[in-house]
Amino acid sequence: MSTNVFGGNMQEILGKFVTLRYLVLHHNxxxxxxxxxxxxxxxxxxRLNLSFNQFYGELPLEVADMKSLKYPMLLANNFSGGIPATYPPFNFVYTVMTRENCRSIWDRLLPHHRRHGRVHHGQPASEVFGGPGLGPRVALL
Known part of the structure; x- marks a missing residue:
């Protein structure tokens, strides 16, 4: 259901689909x-991909309880704040992040990748983070 002109607030409805495993609603x-x-x-x-929508605000603390969520992709929204400190069940290498809203996480990870030769000066952010089968690697939240 991505790349359409769907809109509005759909979360209450989607919360009723308790067997849902993947939700891809980017570019709406x-x-x-x-x-x-x-x-x-x-x-x-x-897997959750809500990239390129108009979501805003902070992520609720309950996101830390979602142990099954491994690939949250929330790029190009208007989120504020950061990821709850108690939530790293996913591997940050497979998480799509925007530098502006996760500066502390980004600043900790990027030097590590540079030290180990994984990120070179001038390398676009789109090649730094991503995951298997997720398309171009882009820099969560």
Whole structure:
């Protein structure tokens, strides 16, 4: 359901699909905050792509309870704040992040990659982070 002109707030409806594992809604016009009663209550959720929408606000602390979510992709929204400190069940290498909203995480990871020869000066952010089968690697939240 990506790359359409779908819009509005769909989270309460999606929160009822308890067997949903993958949700790819990038490049639409969805709005609102990510709320704990919506998609964040899905127990089997593994991949979430809400990139290029109009979501805003901070991620709720309940995101830390989503142990099955390994690939959150939230690029190009208007999120603020950061990822709850108690939430790293996913590998940051497979997480799509924007530098502006996750500066502390980015600043910790990027020097490590540079020291180990994985990131070269002038290398575009789109080649730094990403995951298997996720398309171009872009720099969460």
């Amino acid at each position: 016009n969805y709005t609102g905050r990510i709320v704990s009663f919506g998609v964040l209550r899905l127990p089997l959720f593994a």
